[in-house]
Amino acid sequence: MTAPRRISELELHALVDGELTAEERAEVEALLAASPTEQALARDFRDLNQALRARYAGRLEEPMPGPMQEVLARVPRRRSTRGMRRWSFAAALLIAVTAGLAGYFVRGLVAGAPRSEPSFVLNAIGAHSVYLPEVRHPVEVKADEEHLIRWLTRRVGAPIRAPSLVDRGWKLMGGRLLPDLGLPAAQFMYEDAAGRRLTLYIRKETGLNNTSFQFAERDGLGSFYWIDRPLAYALAGRLSREELMTLADTVYAQLEQR
């Protein structure tokens, strides 16, 4: 009878690290039963792994530093975990406030200043003010006409959707087609029980990069806007910034889902 073969050191590591097939493992473990030196080695290797995990376990629980949260919040937003939601909400709000302030100071002074709003946002706010007071003709095509979405999609040149904000108390009235520097743009209008109005402006955007939520304001009329190519969106209304942000969040979440 030949003496049993010795276990190689690499086999011991592979055993400890779960790299062996069931068959190989059975073989190595059988050999190990008769080799106390190798048994002790394998135990040491396991202990080392465990000591490493124990040593650095606390690192997994540490809160994420602010700069990491900020860089995450810059990517188009949609959170899935509750912890993330709080961070990105705070970070996005901070960015929105900063952008708003920067836009306020910079606007009109420097052509093409980095923080000034893209033109579509100003057009969206302008269009909101024009159609806001309309009683008889707030929209061109009513929400219940099924060709509304098809028509706007065809004219704007990219798939358009009208998110449902019913759960938040806003009813879709309908939409219209608008000119935006020679490009077709769509506007959806929503109304709440108190008669307040909210518009979602959508235009094709292929020149600018994707952005997270930004905030702009003109004469008390606020707008959260973002670019998710190929489309740019601006949600406008005479609402508090928080309320508008929550609605923008809902709109974004719905657009992303489908």
Place this chain on the structure above:
Amino acid sequence: MGVASRRDAVAAEIPRLRRYARALTGDDGEADDLIQDTLERALARLDQWRDGENPRKWLFSILHNLHVDGLRRKSRRPPHVGLDNVGVEHSAPAADGASGRDLDRALHLLSGEQRRVVLLVGLEGLSYAETAEVLAIPVGTVMSRLARGRDRLRSLMDYDGDKNGRAALRRVK
């Protein structure tokens, strides 16, 4: 997969990336700078992450490349003394005790190549194949560095000699 769900998948890996970077560099500040850079690079290249690819492996690769680039830049500057100990002593809470700091120190006596493999396999639980991909080296090299690194760590921690050292390490659990 949409941009936002990719971003969330990246965010979910941050605690593990930070743990590895901390063990690798031995310094909280350096580790977080490395993760910040990793995060910015990953988010700027979300479209390069292939669908179905394990985000962990992808992110560890980015981290590794940045770390190597950083070391290369640093090596052109005058040597930086006390990297291992200063950072560790400064950041280790008292409750970590002597054995935890011993482990930090022992890790930093390994070569960088060995330390990476020992940590990716032993701390992060990556398979040999994943570790090979992250570090862009053959699996055989992973295995030989792992064997040498663990062996060195084992003797530094007195596993094979002084029983007191061994008892101290066991207490860490």
